[in-house]
Amino acid sequence: MARSPKAAGKGRKLSNFLCFAIYSANLAFGRAYKPLLDKVGLTYTQYIALVALSDEDEQTVSTLGEKLFLESNTLTPILKKLEQMGLIKRHRDPADERQVRLSLTPAGRKLIEQDLGGSLIEATGLGDDFPVVQKTVSRLRDNLLRATKADD
Amino acid sequence: MARSPKAAGKGRKLSNFLCFAIYSANLAFGRAYKPLLDKVGLTYTQYIALVALSDEDEQTVSTLGEKLFLESNTLTPILKKLEQMGLIKRHRDPADERQVRLSLTPAGRKLIEQDLGGSLIEATGLGDDFPVVQKTVSRLRDNLLRATKADD
DNA sequence: TCCGATTAGATCGGATACGATTAATAATTC
DNA sequence: GAATTATTAATCGTATCCGATCTAATCGGA
Incomplete structure (x- = not known):
């Protein structure tokens, strides 16, 4: 799992894994949308x-x-x-x-x-960071896909 | 879907949705890990x-x-x-x-x-931003879960 | 033109997610 | 202390994801 460089070594706690943060944030979005989509x-x-x-x-x-x-x-x-x-x-x-x-x-x-889901913008608690996070995560995704594809 | 505040209105492009960035970044992580886990x-x-x-x-x-x-x-x-x-x-x-x-x-x-997956840190292309993104996304997740739970 | 290669969707099987329900065990209440 | 309630896993049905395979349609080279 892609860990933070700082956290290398013994710890290996879930909180140190970026992929877990993404994984669980995705679960959280799914649950936040559930009542709206139902x-x-x-x-x-x-x-x-x-x-x-x-x-x-x-x-x-x-x-x-x-x-x-x-x-x-x-x-x-x-x-x-x-x-x-x-x-x-x-x-x-x-x-x-x-x-x-x-x-x-x-x-x-x-x-x-x-x-x-427009109402969920508030629930993210990101405030003005919202667009920054969006762009950063998108960039992360694109980099990962590019790196993965390059190994084919 | 939780959009960027700026992007409100007619556009409604996928790239404007934070939840989609997370959703697709999660898919990307899954694929990046696939060859390692296989x-x-x-x-x-x-x-x-x-x-x-x-x-x-x-x-x-x-x-x-x-x-x-x-x-x-x-x-x-x-x-x-x-x-x-x-x-x-x-x-x-x-x-x-x-x-x-x-x-x-x-x-x-x-x-x-x-x-x-230690090798994937490089593939994220985040450099020094790595721990920041990790913390931000975790905070996002926790906020969403809290907001969702509060509606029960 | 004919036949092999390519392409676009669809199908199938295995592995998550998750709501709803069930079974077994513990805790509580009267 | 017996009956009710609560808790913990497990089970079941539906809906993704994804690799592998299949079929039909198209393309290309000799």
């Missing part, structure tokens, strides 16, 4: 996928996967579920039948525009 | 659990769960797997048969002392 019958991942789809119409599964860092094995069941709920439309691209095009339905767009 | 036949969560258990001997499932922010429904199968692999021991506490005590075997301790 009201609209969505899971955390389904909501994230819906937000990504609101970015742009007629995306493919691959394109969406690049944004979410996920692949079709994970996305296909989620997208089918969202379609079944009437929030998105899926259809094969006539120009290339291999690709599936995705777009929000009016109901899906309406749901996204409610901006659930 | 060598010893462990998953990411199993490894985190093992690190938490190296903290202290004879912990109960609940105690471990508090450290990991998980409960028995998630932990029990993981702990059974770790026992089956010969890395930990599980036994009912004679003084209170409801509790299961957990401790590392010599093999488990040996594995932890290898300090897998």
